[in-house]
């Protein structure tokens with residue numbers, strides 16, 4: 001117990017459980033040769049198991065100062081090019097990725113006690129890809145992108161309300177409006193780790209590492 005934590009917080013914290021549920025088995029020797037088919041399989045299983053928002057992930061970056069940073073973003077796709085996400089180039093993460101084009105992703109699917117970690121180099125997709133990505137989404141997504149200025153200091157909430165109102169109007173009037181800073185990023189993985197929690201704490205960790213065009217697999221101690 002820490003000296004200055006509130007007793008109520010301590011009690012709540014200690015009363016929480018992880019994986020208070022039946023966990024699926026995972027036999028790593030039956031896993032495919034590359035990580036993408038396994039990611040697709042686990043994603044489909046997460047959806048089928050009722051995992052809320054399995055397409056949200058932690059995105060870790062570091063800028064020129066080398067200090068780590070992390071936030072949640074949505075997964076926009078996963079294919080042979082890599083794991084796709086989108087954001088503003090001028091945001092903090094956008095600036096960090098420009099300075100140091102490497103990132104890590106973390107998915108946590110507690111309904112099945114599963115975690116997936118992805119690491120690799122990040123590139124930016126061509127602007128037309130970002131445009132198509134944004135305009136395939138909702139009016140709200142377009143309005144939000146049109147507001148822009150992500151991660152800048154906001155002087156007041158009415159200022160945001162005014163900018164957002166104008167952006168919603170524009171998104172409705174001009175559904176093809178460009179949002180120039182909106183960028184699709186693609187993380188080309190060179191390491192992907194699949195973690196399956198186990199009730200007896202014999203968790204399975206299957207780590208794929210890129211070896212040229214092929215992947216090698218190894219198990220890691222939990």
Ligand SMILES: Cc1cc2nc3c(=O)[nH]c(=O)nc-3n(C[C@H](O)[C@H](O)[C@H](O)COP(=O)(O)O)c2cc1C
Nearest residue numbers: 056071072073074086087088091092093094150151
């Ligand atoms: C569930 C969820 C999904 C999010 N998805 C995105 C996203 O896809 N792109 C994005 O730029 N920000 C997204 N955000 C906001 C980011 O977490 C973050 O606040 C924002 O991108 C600014 O981060 P930065 O200052 O590190 O650049 C999401 C937040 C949450 C909670």
